[in-house]
């Protein structure tokens with residue numbers, strides 16, 4: 680089966696003063712339509728680089744990325760993005776921050792329709808009543824909820840998330856996982872999530888891709904065989920615990936350390 684997102688043999692190096700820095704090497708990832716792919720890997724292995732390639736913000740040296748079979752050569756409006764830092768505009772209200780992408784991709788849409796769409800999302804993520812606030816008046820978790828709304832307000836086919844919950848406390852983070860699952864149940868979209876939180880990857884993912892150390896290739900792919908209807912307790916089930924152990928071992932391998940070495944160093 681071909682995926683909606685096809686990362687095909689992507690190889691990329693950054694030019695640096697010390698010569699080229701190979702970051703990705705023959706990377707393969709395929710994400711079927713409306714599925715959720717989580718990507719984990721060692722720090723600095725090239726995960727954010729991967730998001731820029733999928734978003735069309737960077738062109739690879741070799742290979743390429745296809746969305747719906749079309750090569751990505753520049754940024755496109757069918758992709759939404761959210762990052763660890765919500766980057767909301769302080770001079771706009773929360774509502775007007777969420778509306779922003781519509782002003783760009785749907786310039787002929789009327790104000791009324793834009794507001795309705797944004798309010799529908801703000802309500803879904805529990806921010807109704809906060810639409811007239813400025814970003815600085817909201818907590819970090821609320822700002823990240825608003826930034827998720829902004830990323831999907833124009834109904835993108837693909838949502839790219841680069842460690843969006845990394846700066847939040849554990850409870851807020853788990854709330855947002857549930858919010859994201861709920862949003863996707865309301866209106867499905869294909870998702871590529873970068874995270875360093877293995878529980879997050881299992882709770883949210885249909886598949887988890889473990890990248891090797893730099894230059895990164897796909898070292899391991901885990902099929903998350905949990906029911907679609909999940910709540911946070913599912914992470915304590917035997918199957919989840921087993922999957923987390925597998926991922927932890929794979930991360931150790933990616934970091935270039937075997938379990939045996941760790942045992943010796945412990």
Ligand SMILES: Nc1ncnc2c1ncn2[C@@H]1O[C@H](COP(=O)(O)OP(=O)(O)O)[C@@H](O)[C@H]1O
Nearest residue numbers: 693694695702721722723724725726727728729
């Ligand atoms: N524009 C750039 N020019 C040179 N090196 C870069 C650039 N962007 C990232 N890098 C380097 O490429 C490697 C991968 O970066 P990145 O994709 O941000 O990793 P990750 O998100 O997995 O931590 C890192 O060593 C980083 O320092």
Ligand SMILES: [Mg+2]
Nearest residue numbers: 726727728841
């Ligand atoms: Mg990164």
